[in-house]
Amino acid sequence: MSLPPHRVDYSPIIERPPIKWPNGERVALWIAPNVEHYEYMPVQYGPRDPWPRTPYPDVQQYSYRDYGNRVGFWRMLEVLDQYKIRACVSLNLAVLEHFPEIRDAMVDRDWDYMSHGIYNTRYLYAYTEAEEREFYRDNIATLKRQTGKQLKGMLGPAISGTERTPDLMSEAGLIYHTDWMHDDQPVPINVQSGKLVSVPYSIELNDSPLFRVNYEADYFADICKRQFDQLYKEGAESGRVMCIALHPFLIGQPHRIKYLDEILRHITSHDGIWYTTADEIADYYIENYYDQAVIHAQQFKA
Amino acid sequence: MPAERREGMDHPHHEWSPISTRAKLSWPDDAKVALCVIVTLEHTEWKPPEDSFSADQAGGLGVRPFPDYPRFSHREYGHRVGIFRVLDVLDRLGIKATVAMDSQTAEGYPYLVKHCLGRGCEIIAHGISGSQMISGNMSTAEEAEFIRSAVDVLKKATGTAPKGWFGTDYGESERTPALLAQAGIDYLCDWVNDEQPYPMKDGLFSLPAMLEMDDLFTMSNRRVTIDRYAQSIKDGFDVMHRDGAKNGRLLVINLHPWLVGQPFRIGYLEDALSHIMGHEGVWAATGSGIIDWYRDNRP
Numbered sequence: 097m098s099l100p101p102h103r104v105d106y107s108p109i110i111e112r113p114p115i116k117w118p119n120g121e122r123v124a125l126w127i128a129p130n131v132e133h134y135e136y137m138p139v140q141y142g143p144r145d146p147w148p149r150t151p152y153p154d155v156q157q158y159s160y161r162d163y164g165n166r167v168g169f170w171r172m173l174e175v176l177d178q179y180k181i182r183a184c185v186s187l188n189l190a191v192l193e194h195f196p197e198i199r200d201a202m203v204d205r206d207w208d209y210m211s212h213g214i215y216n217t218r219y220l221y222a223y224t225e226a227e228e229r230e231f232y233r234d235n236i237a238t239l240k241r242q243t244g245k246q247l248k249g250m251l252g253p254a255i256s257g258t259e260r261t262p263d264l265m266s267e268a269g270l271i272y273h274t275d276w277m278h279d280d281q282p283v284p285i286n287v288q289s290g291k292l293v294s295v296p297y298s299i300e301l302n303d304s305p306l307f308r309v310n311y312e313a314d315y316f317a318d319i320c321k322r323q324f325d326q327l328y329k330e331g332a333e334s335g336r337v338m339c340i341a342l343h344p345f346l347i348g349q350p351h352r353i354k355y356l357d358e359i360l361r362h363i364t365s366h367d368g369i370w371y372t373t374a375d376e377i378a379d380y381y382i383e384n385y386y387d388q389a390v391i392h393a394q395q396f397k398a
Numbered sequence: 399m400p401a402e403r404r405e406g407m408d409h410p411h412h413e414w415s416p417i418s419t420r421a422k423l424s425w426p427d428d429a430k431v432a433l434c435v436i437v438t439l440e441h442t443e444w445k446p447p448e449d450s451f452s453a454d455q456a457g458g459l460g461v462r463p464f465p466d467y468p469r470f471s472h473r474e475y476g477h478r479v480g481i482f483r484v485l486d487v488l489d490r491l492g493i494k495a496t497v498a499m500d501s502q503t504a505e506g507y508p509y510l511v512k513h514c515l516g517r518g519c520e521i522i523a524h525g526i527s528g529s530q531m532i533s534g535n536m537s538t539a540e541e542a543e544f545i546r547s548a549v550d551v552l553k554k555a556t557g558t559a560p561k562g563w564f565g566t567d568y569g570e571s572e573r574t575p576a577l578l579a580q581a582g583i584d585y586l587c588d589w590v591n592d593e594q595p596y597p598m599k600d601g602l603f604s605l606p607a608m609l610e611m612d613d614l615f616t617m618s619n620r621r622v623t624i625d626r627y628a629q630s631i632k633d634g635f636d637v638m639h640r641d642g643a644k645n646g647r648l649l650v651i652n653l654h655p656w657l658v659g660q661p662f663r664i665g666y667l668e669d670a671l672s673h674i675m676g677h678e679g680v681w682a683a684t685g686s687g688i689i690d691w692y693r694d695n696r697p
Binding site for chain 2: 133135136137138139149150151152153155156159160162163165166167169170171190193194195196197198201214215218307308309310312349350351352353354
């Protein structure tokens with residue numbers, strides 16, 4: 097018997113047929129800035145409190161995050177531009193509506209977008225099935241209206257979800273979900289209809305969990321470089337995915353930005369990297385590996 | 399109220415303004431960085447009122463049941479010892495401190511009021527005590543009285559009405575900026591969202607503190623060590639100095655004498671601030687000095 101939630105079939109990475117990226121690259125690298133807005137006076141809906149420090153508003157925490165949109169985003173952008181990175185944004189879609197200069201900067205660079213919900217203070221946990229269906233409709237329509245792009249994937253709002261999430265995402269036409277921290281390659285997610293895959297995001301190479309506690313950006317640079325070196329080595333046999341997750345309010349702080357430069361300088365000094373986005377990784381994987389992976393995993397069923 | 403999905407902020411206190419689109423802000427003598435060092439003198443109460451709210455966990459061994467000797471006395475260290483070390487460092491570097499003082503400190507430590515004024519510090523309002531913050535739980539009447547009392551006590555103790563306000567633990571309700579403007583306050587340090595001052599509603603200005611440069615946030619809450627904190631101040635300054643050539647930057651560093659004034663920490667603070675003051679193009683000023691300049695010279 098496989099164990100709940102029965103969403104992803106077990107498949108040990110050492111047994112899998114190798115993955116070859118489009119031009120034989122070792123590592124598919126995607127950079128995921130989380131471009132977010134947290135509400136000043138959110139309404140708590142479900143089990144998680146958006147501002148647990150104080151009664152609402154929490155001006156300290158609200159304005160700390162708003163710093164990302166006013167200042168940090170622009171400083172981060174200078175470094176990403178310097179390395180010609182086409183990012184795949186984890187996007188609170190309401191940012192497109194609130195802050196048109198940010199929208200235009202992203203559209204001008206032809207970035208890709210995965211949904212990160214509408215606001216980072218509106219979690220999915222308590223959504224009914226009907227509410228969640230409407231949520232995807234809204235996400236898809238908003239992105240199309242504001243950027244002209246078709247929404248393909250999601251990192252749940254503040255990484256929240258329901259048990260139905262993968263089924264409803266797939267039903268809405270989305271093809272990837274990045275809430276799964278379980279692998280260095282894409283893998284199929286079992287859904288009622290359609291094809292959905294997980295694309296590796298990172299809760300480790302991620303400035304948010306690190307800088308909430310006592311790690312600093314020199315450490316972040318060190319682990320990103322080490323992660324890259326290891327995956328680059330392994331990627332000679334079978335392609336790997338590496339994601340670096342950023343938050344402009346954190347990495348865009350003046351005392352941190354040089355370490356982002358240091359990370360990208362290290363990575364870009366190598367050949368054999370597919371600079372890509374989660375949209376492209378999901379498309380490529382579904383086209384070339386999805387069916388084979390489903391069949392291959394059958395032999396490991398308990 | 400949940401946010402409405404339309405252009406701009408989801409609150410009425412200031413406008414949306416990305417720094418990338420702003421005209422150049424020039425500081426006196428074309429400085430690249432305006433530096434404001436806030437020294438927070440707050441009294442931790444032996445027995446806070448039962449209906450008060452606090453988000454403060456810092457000092458001693460965290461919050462413990464009453465009577466909490468270690469926390470009370472750890473915080474008291476700042477008033478007895480740490481403040482003089484911190485002010486000595488600032489004096490040596492030619493930085494006039496902006497002292498955020500709560501009303502219990504102003505009433506209970508007349509020596510400190512006199513001492514800070516004697517050293518040329520600006521004293522700004524900082525609520526009633528380190529153990530009580532403004533929160534959305536307060537009624538309008540309670541909050542107005544809280545602000546009035548903090549401002550009045552400070553005015554009586556110092557002889558001048560305070561121009562600046564820095565909320566205890568950055569605490570505000572939805573009404574706070576409007577109530578502060580009514581109480582005659584000019585500028586507010588609670589909104590940590592920018593590297594320049596900016597106008598708020600009701601004639602108020604924001605002098606945004608850099609949260610990550612706040613010693614309590616970084617060393618007490620996040621548990622970053624003093625050497626790394628000092629490194630962050632230097633790294634951060636270097637980038638603001640670079641960026642300040644294009645558009646003037648504001649670096650507001652908030653310090654707590656009970657914390658950074660400990661003997662083993664003070665040398666790192668002096669080293670970091672010496673790094674800043676060793677550069678050309680730094681304007682060290684008080685909060686009022688910066689806001690007065692900004693009011694008259696903003697682009």
